[in-house]
Amino acid sequence: MGKKQAEIILKILEENGYEAYFVGGCVRDWLLNRPVHDIDICTNAHPGDVMRLFPDHVPTGLKHGTVSVKLDGSLYEVTTYRTEGRYEDFRRPSEVSFVSELRIDLERRDFTMNAIAMDRNGCLKDPLQGKADLENGLIRAVGIPVQRFREDALRILRAVRFAAQLHFQIEPATLAAMSETSFLLSHIAMERVRDELHKIMDSPAPEVGARLLAETAALHTSPLLQRLFSVRQEYVSRLPFLANLPQKWALLMYAAGLDPDQARGVCHELKLSKRETEAVCSFVQHITQLKPKWDEPTVIDWRPLLLQTGLPFCLELSNLLEAVWKNMPALDLKKSLEDTYEKMPVKSVQELALNGKQLYTLLDKKPGQWVQHMLQHLWEQTAFYGLANTPEALLEEAKKEVARHEY
Ligand code: ATP
Numbered sequence: 001m002g003k004k005q006a007e008i009i010l011k012i013l014e015e016n017g018y019e020a021y022f023v024g025g026c027v028r029d030w031l032l033n034r035p036v037h038d039i040d041i042c043t044n045a046h047p048g049d050v051m052r053l054f055p056d057h058v059p060t061g062l063k064h065g066t067v068s069v070k071l072d073g074s075l076y077e078v079t080t081y082r083t084e085g086r087y088e089d090f091r092r093p094s095e096v097s098f099v100s101e102l103r104i105d106l107e108r109r110d111f112t113m114n115a116i117a118m119d120r121n122g123c124l125k126d127p128l129q130g131k132a133d134l135e136n137g138l139i140r141a142v143g144i145p146v147q148r149f150r151e152d153a154l155r156i157l158r159a160v161r162f163a164a165q166l167h168f169q170i171e172p173a174t175l176a177a178m179s180e181t182s183f184l185l186s187h188i189a190m191e192r193v194r195d196e197l198h199k200i201m202d203s204p205a206p207e208v209g210a211r212l213l214a215e216t217a218a219l220h221t222s223p224l225l226q227r228l229f230s231v232r233q234e235y236v237s238r239l240p241f242l243a244n245l246p247q248k249w250a251l252l253m254y255a256a257g258l259d260p261d262q263a264r265g266v267c268h269e270l271k272l273s274k275r276e277t278e279a280v281c282s283f284v285q286h287i288t289q290l291k292p293k294w295d296e297p298t299v300i301d302w303r304p305l306l307l308q309t310g311l312p313f314c315l316e317l318s319n320l321l322e323a324v325w326k327n328m329p330a331l332d333l334k335k336s337l338e339d340t341y342e343k344m345p346v347k348s349v350q351e352l353a354l355n356g357k358q359l360y361t362l363l364d365k366k367p368g369q370w371v372q373h374m375l376q377h378l379w380e381q382t383a384f385y386g387l388a389n390t391p392e393a394l395l396e397e398a399k400k401e402v403a404r405h406e407y
């Protein structure tokens, strides 16, 4: 993925008599000196022409005029100048029509800063004065703001997201239109809403996003989500210190006082993956459980947690706890965790001198659920209570454990 590479695509299109420009997020980010993660190209060539000129392509969005051209292993989206047809249900249009003028293509775009075209020599086509807005740090809707948000209400969240990512202001008329139309967000698929929320949470200024979400009532259809983004700003401002989205959701859920059931409910509402949901729920459960001890940080005993959840989870949890902790104590939770782990002579069930099969054979018992419990018990004893990790010592302890409980 590179500008130099993509210039070749523009050149080939031009040499064949077409117009072609860089457009959208890549131009915006080049002008802002920010890293660019996808390069979009617009052209008056029709998708059929693009596919003919670039045999190595993927027809990613023919219906919308988009062909992804492959060059040196990277994909570049080449989209025919288009205008958007009728909008149904305040979502993206079901049909588009191709047009021959760049300006019309730029006018269908959401914000002026996203509607700047650049040719391969770096010259701008900027009929909507996007560059001036960029320089002033302003997010301004293209055209009549209310109309544009009515066409596609996701643009409201895109504006909030760009404000958080770029630390930009929203131009007053645009902001007023966002509040006026935010009730239409109920028509937008949760996956699209969630993806924008994730970008806000991953941005360097999530508190800017949270303030705008509240100000425009963008999350009014979901009381729980609304509650999450209304938590005290000091919590939202800590999101950038967290390593991943499950940790970030857990921080907001903790700050909003959600119980584990409500946490699970929000994960379902957001349509998070099963893995993400489990991670969020475990984080919420553990930070809630550890809460009473927070006044005395030194009493965090990592041992049961290490046994129950393993080192990688505990490391994430310590990271999360340090962000959640109100006074940001100098106390290094991670170090206390690592010290505890370091001192464990046996670091996992797999390191035990007896495995499950040997265990039930030697005890002359049928395999079953109990084997796992027993291994866990033996691990605990060897890790923290001085039991020797030898087959003999383990077998002896296992026999005692069998006698102690009904196995
Ligand atoms: P990023 O890729 O950093 O998330 P982007 O602005 O490139 O931001 P994309 O979703 O990649 O966002 O879209 C590329 C371009 O397509 C945008 O810059 C904008 O011009 C246009 N665009 C995207 N979504 C919309 C929309 N909902 N309404 C109008 N134009 C849009």
Ligand code: MG
Binding pocket: 024, 025, 026, 038
């Ligand atoms: Mg983009």
